[in-house]
Amino acid sequence: MEEMGITDRIDVVEVTVSRQDGSGGPDPRNPHPEKKVPYLIDGDDQVRERGALVAYLTDKFPESGLGRPVGHPQRGAFLSWLFYYQGVMEPVLVLDWAKIDHPALQATFRDLEAVCARLSEALDGQPYILGEEYSAVDLLLSSPFQWLPDAMPTQPAIRDWVRRCADRPAMKVVADRELAGV
Known part of the structure; x- marks a missing residue:
């Protein structure tokens, strides 16, 4: 989001997650069905998994130049x-x-x-x-x-x-x- 210049257009909610060292834990505020991160809510749509989020955000904000939109040779x-x-x-x-x-x-x-x-x-x-x-x-x-x-x-x-x-x-x-x- 920082690289795309869209931090002012997305609300980030920090949540706790279970960590490998035993710290953290499921956060009731976390909307992810498995209480993991990352997770994006855009209106009624929800996106999870890093690659899916990258594709979603670069498609939504093509002006950032970080994605390759449909029709691009790459x-x-x-x-x-x-x-x-x-x-x-x-x-x-x-x-x-x-x-x-x-x-x-x-x-x-x-x-x-x-x-x-x-x-x-x-x-x-x-x-x-x-x-x-x-x-x-x-x-x-x-x-x-x-x-x-x-x-x-x-x-x-x-x-x-x-x-x-x-x-x-x-x-x-x-x-x-x-x-x-x-």
């Missing part, structure tokens, strides 16, 4: 990367963090090495996943490495890309806000 790549994050990258990162390994998981989701190889391949010769321009795909896919630096891959192309994404003014505003606990 629309398919944009949607593919959003779903790759949700369906492959996030599960692989969680499984790697939890030290869970099984051939069925690798066959279904791939492994961290394959995810990093795919990211490196996409970044070969270009600064961002979709080319020369930063998009919401870069915001979403770089975010785990920004918030969990221990998960940062060793590949220079990925490290440089994450740094470029983190250096954006909107990301600095968000990081400063998080540090301040606001």
Whole structure:
């Protein structure tokens, strides 16, 4: 929302959620059916899951330039990367963090090495996943490495890309806000 310049058009409600360390817990104010985040309410419509929220918001606010609207030559790549994050990258990162390994998981989701190889391949010769321009795909896919630096891959192309994404003014505003606990 910060990157899109729409923070004044969306009401953000902070809620507690159950955390891996046992802290937090379900918040009765949380409208998400599973008491998770993120969750967006837009009139009578509701959207959950990070990739779906990114697609929804970039479609709703195309003037931000972060999405690839219907008819754009990169629309398919944009949607593919959003779903790759949700369906492959996030599960692989969680499984790697939890030290869970099984051939069925690798066959279904791939492994961290394959995810990093795919990211490196996409970044070969270009600064961002979709080319020369930063998009919401870069915001979403770089975010785990920004918030969990221990998960940062060793590949220079990925490290440089994450740094470029983190250096954006909107990301600095968000990081400063998080540090301040606001």
